[in-house]
Amino acid sequence: MDPVEALRELGGVAPFHELIALTTRAKVTGALADGRILKPRHDRYCLADASLIHRAVAATGGTASHLSAAQEFGWKLKHDPVRPCITLPRSARKPAGPYELHWADLSERERRRNVTSRTRTVIDCARAYDHDVALCVADSALREGIVDRDDLLLAAARSPRTGRAKAVRVAAEASHLRANPFETCLYVIARSVQGLDVVPQGEVPGVGFVDLLDRALGMVIEAESLEHHWTKAGLQRDVDRYTKAARLGLVVLRFTWTDVMFQPDDVAAAIAEVVRWRTVQAVGRHGLAA
Template identity: 30%
Template structure:
């Protein structure tokens, strides 16, 4: 027996079989109790605009659009991704940026489903996004438990071999897309770091870099209220007591201005190295002076 469809649509034949008449269907559409996506296809009035547009195109929500509906991180949510049947005619336009997918699906959706299956959405998203965004998406799917190791193995078997490098960059410990993106920046900068580190008196921090710099990836959703900011500042203060410095790039910059965040990380690391080198040289000079005084 097939599973219940995701975001179901209703065919006229289904509704007629359930006892609806054409007159009742017209009245339901007029009263807003049903939405008519296209001839013979109906949706409930609370259906998302993305699903409505996909149905009007005779397709299914796909790729990053489907993943966003499932709570998986994707970098760009502005474009609507729709999977269309291979034999479909040129679809009508919709009032938004549109990306069409025609490739063969690896999982068969329920006949009434308005969304491709998770596996196909992930396969599409890896090919459709830049590498850093694809890593963040797969990290998110792994962290939320929507994707397990066996399915990950299968996913990279169906993807072209050139995407194998992405798998080596995955880390399911990252709890948000911005965290994954910052992890890639730290790796690219050649910095030594740990992920999700528990510090007594402070709590679990997103990253601990070179044993002294805490990096926390802040989002508007979880850090916008004064209570949240006060909690964050007290954590930073507790960390400072223990000798740690804290850097909090905001999610907006992490996602859309990564060069700024990367430059800040490299600058902090370089400053630390310069400071450590100066202290070491000063210590050597002091020790040399002490030896000279003893000799004289």
């Protein structure tokens, strides 16, 4: 796989061991030489677009915020910002240029460092973007370990009225257990299906941890990546794992990154169909037991 495509699948930023699992060392070296990807620090690779924010901050005199701030922190995102995201003081004039602009009161520390705080960045994204985009940011923030869920819940409750409900929802659902935006977006799709109640990284005896689990319906939903399944050993692990799940009476649904990112309605429809017949089965078993 091309390193740019690999980084996009990995959330826009990745350490070497994650990147090399989807591509080759020679391709990474070539992409670095071409400037298509960057290595801003040791064991950290990102898309070249990430450097645009520094020029935008210098040109506008503003502060990197929203998805651009999340990029600065090295968080994994559903997608890169289309334009550099800049927050300006409320009194500032609108600068010319292709920017995503916001106006707010900024702290001295934020102005000095040219980037909004971590907690503020999560809440800003929650108030401004779709739920799946914002939850990817929140999950990444929690995985980093500097802010915790209580920080987000408090900040969401104190946020401006416009967008507050969205912020509270994101803070309430945020979890460090989801490994990447792929799993987060699959979770958001699954949560939209009526009658389904999934938890991330649910443990199944004899099988291990699965991406999403509904215990009541006996459903496992997996976000499948080439990273773990392109070798003979990986194939054997898959066969063993899902055979054990079937022997326990579980139904396993598996979706690719392309499915989740570009065909979410189809993914939701597939999950909903299985939920319907698993619910019928559950009712039938209950009736027989009675």
